Amino acid sequence: MIELRLIKNLNTPNGKMELKIDLSIPKGEISTFYGESGAGKTSTFRMIGGLLSPDDGHIVANGDTWWDKSKKINIKPQDRKVGFAFQDHALFPNMTVRQNLEYALKNHQTKKEIDDLLKEMELGELQDKKTDMLSGGQKQRVSLARALVQKPSILLLDEPLSALDNNMRIKLQDFILKFHKENKCTILLISHDIKEIVKLSNKVYVLGNGEIIKSGAPSQIFEQGRVDIVKLEGTIKGIQEKGESYNVSISIGNNTISIPMAREDIKGYSLGDTILVNSKITDTTISKKIKK
Numbered sequence: 001m002i003e004l005r006l007i008k009n010l011n012t013p014n015g016k017m018e019l020k021i022d023l024s025i026p027k028g029e030i031s032t033f034y035g036e037s038g039a040g041k042t043s044t045f046r047m048i049g050g051l052l053s054p055d056d057g058h059i060v061a062n063g064d065t066w067w068d069k070s071k072k073i074n075i076k077p078q079d080r081k082v083g084f085a086f087q088d089h090a091l092f093p094n095m096t097v098r099q100n101l102e103y104a105l106k107n108h109q110t111k112k113e114i115d116d117l118l119k120e121m122e123l124g125e126l127q128d129k130k131t132d133m134l135s136g137g138q139k140q141r142v143s144l145a146r147a148l149v150q151k152p153s154i155l156l157l158d159e160p161l162s163a164l165d166n167n168m169r170i171k172l173q174d175f176i177l178k179f180h181k182e183n184k185c186t187i188l189l190i191s192h193d194i195k196e197i198v199k200l201s202n203k204v205y206v207l208g209n210g211e212i213i214k215s216g217a218p219s220q221i222f223e224q225g226r227v228d229i230v231k232l233e234g235t236i237k238g239i240q241e242k243g244e245s246y247n248v249s250i251s252i253g254n255n256t257i258s259i260p261m262a263r264e265d266i267k268g269y270s271l272g273d274t275i276l277v278n279s280k281i282t283d284t285t286i287s288k289k290i291k292k
């Protein structure tokens with residue numbers, strides 16, 4: 001659990017904005033911050049990471065106080081058990097990809113952990129390249145890899161996949177889910193991509209003008225806006241007869257949704273099938289996945 005009570009006066013192009021966050025973020029989940037540009041998402045993450053000082057409040061992460069105005073506590077960024085991938089990447093430009101990752105290794109960790117990460121994130125071929133030679137998307141992948149090296153219990157990911165092509169983006173979304181499952185860490189994500197948010201998040205906090213204006217499960221948040229969610233890949237986890245129709249539960253990344261289906265529509269589908277979930281969350285159908 002991360003307890004956040006943050007007050008910070010920010011200077012925006014439209015004048016002063018008071019960022020005011022009062023939240024308890026559940027442990028072990030993926031929670032996403034979503035909202036208009038300039039709402040204060042990155043500033044919130046920078047305060048959790050210790051890169052920006054709040055004006056008032058406290059930050060308590062899994063029982064450890066990282067910052068508390070009244071108790072005069074301010075733990076250094078490197079002593080907070082947090083990994084972060086920020087939009088500016090903050091890589092060492094004159095070091096290679098591998099050296100950037102090795103720099104983050106803790107004493108007890110072995111170089112094999114870097115090898116595994118390079119392989120999983122398809123960075124092997126780039127490992128000896130200096131990071132200032134890389135494209136924006138490649139830098140973004142290195143920055144994400146570096147955040148994961150120490151297997152931190154809390155990860156702050158500020159639009160970690162925004163510069164990637166669709167294929168790589170989907171691969172790394174799956175990798176983030178796998179990493180989350182294996183390490184049981186708490187992930188805080190900033191994303192503008194609704195498909196990505198629905199796939200990855202347990203909970204969404206919508207930030208507007210420095211305050212949380214809405215929070216809930218992704219389906220609740222995006223249902224209200226009737227946002228198109230086209231073609232998300234899922235797996236059939238359950239088919240339950242309910243009178244004349246069926247309830248089909250489908251896992252999509254970190255979420256499970258349940259949709260009603262008529263007897264004739266369910267023919268040809270079985271447990272474990274990988275399917276595509278089409279259209280709006282509020283009006284969902286499924287279709288066969290075409291094998292490439």
Ligand SMILES: Nc1ncnc2c1ncn2[C@@H]1O[C@H](COP(=O)(O)OP(=O)(O)OP(=O)(O)O)[C@@H](O)[C@H]1O
Nearest residue numbers: 009010011012013036037038039040041042043044
């Ligand atoms: N150290 C600071 N002191 C004062 N104001 C700041 C500081 N850092 C950022 N700001 C201002 O705070 C506002 C919110 O910025 P922030 O980057 O947190 O928003 P955001 O929601 O992450 O936006 P985006 O989605 O565009 O990244 C901006 O107008 C920014 O100029």
